[in-house]
Amino acid sequence: MTAPSQIALVTGSSGGIGAATAERLHAAGTVVIGCDRTAPDSRPKWLADFRELDVTDEQAVHDTVTAIKAEFGTIDVLVHAAGILGNEPHLLTTPSSEFARVMAINATGAFSVLREVGLVMQAQRSGSIVAVASVAAKEARRAYVPYNASKAAVLNICWSLALELGPDNVSVNAVCPGPVNTAMWNQLATRAGGSDPDGDQRARQARAAQIPMGRFAEPEEVAATITFLTDPANRYLTGLSLDVAGGARLGMGS
Ligand SMILES: NC(=O)c1ccc[n+]([C@@H]2O[C@H](COP(=O)([O-])OP(=O)(O)OC[C@H]3O[C@@H](n4cnc5c(N)ncnc54)[C@H](O)[C@@H]3O)[C@@H](O)[C@H]2O)c1
Incomplete structure (x- = not known):
């Protein structure tokens, strides 16, 4: 008997990493529902469904997750790839409005999406969540300060949720790409x-x-790591912040 297909929700599915992940999950036999604030020109064949969603709209996040759960019966996998780079300011020249804008999309958006899907998976007592953070979450950088801070928040949200959902058989991991x-x-x-x-x-x-x-990296390489983490056979991997970065944080050696 073949195992039933997993149902996956991928945010940021119109972007590079989100689309590559949706395509790879589809190729692995997963039914994929894409979400993005930007609709694709035409729905790619690897998406079973697409929902337009701005992750900063907390009510819309709740309604979308509730509707998908009602329609598809379960949400087995969440890949949260929606995010923005923001403008370039150094810390001392960053207006607080820019800091708040980037945090709202990257950090609060991740919080809302992971919380809503986390509640569904807790009730199911099963699931895998992967959020796309960045190597920038783990390093001091001279620019894109709001972005780096927002990705550090994503990491900590993942670690906290891994603790909370461990007893419910739900894994929560972050991938940290270098340049893609x-x-x-x-x-x-x-x-x-x-x-x-x-x-x-x-x-x-x-x-x-x-x-x-x-x-x-090519987006497909990040997608391959994400897909690995969503395989039920790898459920025991949780609380990771896995660099997908060609060794970028090793330094170059002497
Ligand atoms: N490209 C890189 O070098 C790199 C490196 C590390 C991490 N990342 C992270 O990977 C993730 C995917 O980025 P990408 O490189 O594919 O970039 P991308 O710009 O191609 O994709 C990002 C997607 O997120 C969507 N998005 C932005 N704001 C949104 C919102 N408020 N609600 C819903 N969707 C929204 C965009 O419409 C876009 O489709 C991002 O979180 C990014 O920070 C990228």
Whole structure:
């Protein structure tokens, strides 16, 4: 007898990492419901359903999760990939409005989505949650301070939820990518490049040179790690903050 398909909710499913993860989960036999504040031009074949959702709208998060649970019967997997980079300010020049904007989407958004789905999984006594944080959550950086702080919040939310949901057979993990070839890094490279026509390429090369593997990740590589963590056979892995970063935090050695 074949096992019933898992039901997965993927936020940020119109973006690079979210779409690649949705596609990979689908290929592994999972029924995937995508959510994003931006609807895709046409629904990709790997999405069984798509719900437009702004993760900062707490009521909409509650209503969407409730509707999916009612319609599909269970939510076995949550992948929370929705997020923004924000503008570039250093700490001393960051307006509090920018800090609040990034925290609202990346940190409070993660809190709301993980809480709502966590309640469903607690009642089911089964599930896997993976949130996309960043290596920036674990390091001091000179720029994108609100982003880094928001991703540190995502990590701590995951650790707390792993503690709370452990007794309910629910795993909660964070993946921490280094640079990934998606629209988000394109935005960063364009900004870093300034008016130099080759500036974005130079910014990419400079960042890649700081990574032992010498290159960025492809979204499919992050998707592969996320999919591994959502496999019920790996349920005993919980509370991890797993770098998917080509060794980026090792330093380059001497
Ligand atoms: N690209 C990288 O280098 C990198 C590195 C580390 C972590 N990450 C994280 O990975 C995740 C996915 O990023 P990506 O690289 O695929 O970027 P992306 O910009 O391609 O995708 C992000 C997606 O999130 C959606 N989104 C943004 N705000 C939202 C909101 N309020 N409600 C619902 N959806 C919203 C966007 O519409 C977009 O589809 C993000 O959380 C990002 O911080 C990315």
